[in-house]
Amino acid sequence: MKKLPGSLEIKLHEKLSKSDILNILAEQMTMLEETFGIQEFKIFSYLECYIGDKKKALYYRSRNSAVATFKLKGLESPVNTAKLISKENGQRIVSFDKDLDINRISATVRNIQNNNPYRGWSEGISVVPASIISKIIEVDIIRAQEEQGRLYRIEEQRKKEEQIRKAK
Numbered sequence: 001m002k003k004l005p006g007s008l009e010i011k012l013h014e015k016l017s018k019s020d021i022l023n024i025l026a027e028q029m030t031m032l033e034e035t036f037g038i039q040e041f042k043i044f045s046y047l048e049c050y051i052g053d054k055k056k057a058l059y060y061r062s063r064n065s066a067v068a069t070f071k072l073k074g075l076e077s078p079v080n081t082a083k084l085i086s087k088e089n090g091q092r093i094v095s096f097d098k099d100l101d102i103n104r105i106s107a108t109v110r111n112i113q114n115n116n117p118y119r120g121w122s123e124g125i126s127v128v129p130a131s132i133i134s135k136i137i138e139v140d141i142i143r144a145q146e147e148q149g150r151l152y153r154i155e156e157q158r159k160k161e162e163q164i165r166k167a168k
Helices: 018-036 102-114 130-167
Strands: 049-051 054-060 082-088 091-096 125-129
Antiparallel strands (some): 049 054
């Protein structure tokens, strides 16, 4: 798999501490800022996914599209706890207004594990091989166009029959 600048890969089966995850994110954010001068960016919940060593895509049937991102509850009102980000002797210094709320992070994880509020998403979203997602979307578009054409022909036939009936 080709790694892009700023790509983030975390294997979910590896147990990482909250500190490890924050360190990974800090490294990614610092790399983006220091290397490319990026001051704002988005972190999406889905970039690529793997089951075993097979690349998968998430297919949203009702919209006939691949899922590119999820709007998670934690992203609705994020709290910036950073008070100061500065550079001193070429080093980036981050000071915090308050301590990291590890209890909040743990509660979020427990809530999702015990009472997953996102469970319903799996009803309309399927995991499919990434290699065929474009074909699935294309086939659905063609099917929809054929159905639209069929309905148009039925309507035209109905109009003709009505004109013939009125002419008599």
